[in-house]
Amino acid sequence: MAKQLMIYENAVPVSAETHRATSVRTGTTFGFAAGLNSVPLVAAEFERAAAEYPVVFAGEGDGIAPAAVLGLKDGENLFLKADGTWDAAYVPAFLRRYPFVFAATGEQGETLTLCLDAAYEGVNTEGRGERLFDADGERTQYLKTVLQFTSDYQAQHNLTRRLVARLVELKLLEPATATITMPDGTTRSLAGFQRVSQERLRALDDAVVLELFRSDMLALIHAHLASLGQLSALMRRAASAGAPAPDGKAA
Helix, strand or coil: CCCCCCCCCCEEECCHHHHCCCEECCCCCCHHHCCCCEEECCHHHHHHHHCCCCEEEECCHHHCEEEEECCCCCCCCCCECCCCCECCCCCCHHHHCCCEEEEEECCCCCEEEEEEECCCCCEECCCCCEECECCCCCECHHHHHHHHHHHHHHHHHHHHHHHHHHHHHCCCEEEEEEEEECCCCCEEEEEEEEEECHHHHHCCCHHHHHHHHHCCHHHHHHHHHHHCCHHHHHHHHHHHCCCCCCEEEEC
16 A cells, blocks of 8 residues: 555645635535545544445554555545545545644644645635634634534544554554455555454453453454455445456455
């Protein structure tokens, strides 16, 4: 798997001084996600995401994070339709919060500042969509809702980091490759990700398993493992997009 591509081109802090007349029109297209073959997930999304996407762990070292696989090769997003709409019942929160994002500021990164991607096509000063501030420079209900959603996402991001840290501490993650055999005998491989080792999971002490169960981490692990079956569905998407229908297995 390729490293997650950034979708934010020009994230700037949101302020009444700069954005008093700014409106944002969202929900019309997910074209900004073109070229993404994976997208980050937070723990609260595992159950819903696992029903439609393979949920894996991407990155290395401190950068390991869960992700939903969107394509079988670099630059391939099989969930984005030609008209820019999303072809799945559940859209990952990482995409739904766009064009907003929290950025860490301060010497130690202790302050989170809400930012807006000024390059997003829906940002305008013609009143299209939802205004960020009213005529008095006060936050609109729309901006308050955005702040709450982004704050909730950030909190889930922190919880997800703790999940990954525990998986790493227990040495449960292992490198994996999804190998796809095409009808003509050629193969395609999706590499560069990790999964939970079921063998190592079964070998854990009972006390550790109970701790994982009571912290809800065990349920997240099971959702991740079950989601790997979605690789077959992803292959069918690739076939309907023009590629020959492959058979696949996780190696």
